[in-house]
Amino acid sequence: DQQVKQNSPSLSVQEGRISILNCDYTNSMFDYFLWYKKYPAEGPTFLISISSIKDKNEDGRFTVFLNKSAKHLSLHIVPSQPGDSAVYFCAASEEAGANSKLTFGKGITLSVRP
Amino acid sequence: NAGVTQTPKFQVLKTGQSMTLQCAQDMNHNSMYWYRQDPGMGLRLIYYSASEGTTDKGEVPNGYNVSRLNKREFSLRLESAAPSQTSVYFCASRDLDPYNEQFFGPGTRLTVL
Numbered sequence: 001d002q003q004v005k006q007n008s009p010s011l012s013v014q015e016g017r018i019s020i021l022n023c024d025y026t027n028s029m030f031d032y033f034l035w036y037k038k039y040p041a042e043g044p045t046f047l048i049s050i051s052s053i054k055d056k057n058e059d060g061r062f063t064v065f066l067n068k069s070a071k072h073l074s075l076h077i078v079p080s081q082p083g084d085s086a087v088y089f090c091a092a093s094e095e096a097g098a099n100s101k102l103t104f105g106k107g108i109t110l111s112v113r114p
Numbered sequence: 115n116a117g118v119t120q121t122p123k124f125q126v127l128k129t130g131q132s133m134t135l136q137c138a139q140d141m142n143h144n145s146m147y148w149y150r151q152d153p154g155m156g157l158r159l160i161y162y163s164a165s166e167g168t169t170d171k172g173e174v175p176n177g178y179n180v181s182r183l184n185k186r187e188f189s190l191r192l193e194s195a196a197p198s199q200t201s202v203y204f205c206a207s208r209d210l211d212p213y214n215e216q217f218f219g220p221g222t223r224l225t226v227l
Contacts, residue, residue, distance in 0.1 A: 032214045098164040107156050
């Protein structure tokens, strides 16, 4: 049973436009949500996070929106750049303590066309 | 700071052989993790160590063992490799922070023939 779902395996957008990456979850105990970015042959790198007490978090071109009632979050990238082309993973956790574990989605491959 | 380092980068094994994947972090983090990534499957947790001296199973622990040698090092052992263990393995670490951010190593690509 997949608790974190990224239903679209890929997304292609034009440079300069907005990229919207979606993520759904089923576990109502999840309280912390993170997005990771991964380039080929490298490890994932942290991008942005949000806790359940917020519905929006911004960091430069990246904004994450959380809708707890719908169990849905999205990552907006504006404007999209060719260097943003990568696999993006959504992850979630029930707690932030020492025993905290992340549950990852399957990832979305974003391609930004010049 | 080197961050999280993993050795080796690549490895080819025959079915039944054993090997240990090494992971070290220099960020003084308490918690460390081992994941595997398979095509179309995302990252799945194999084992984790919340602190030095403790280890716990994750989602897919069968066929693996781990050792938290000290605060810096967390190794993953395959006692008898199987083709189903062909994957990319990532080690990660984190400190106690409010955002659950984990820092990942560059990965080990393992092929079992």
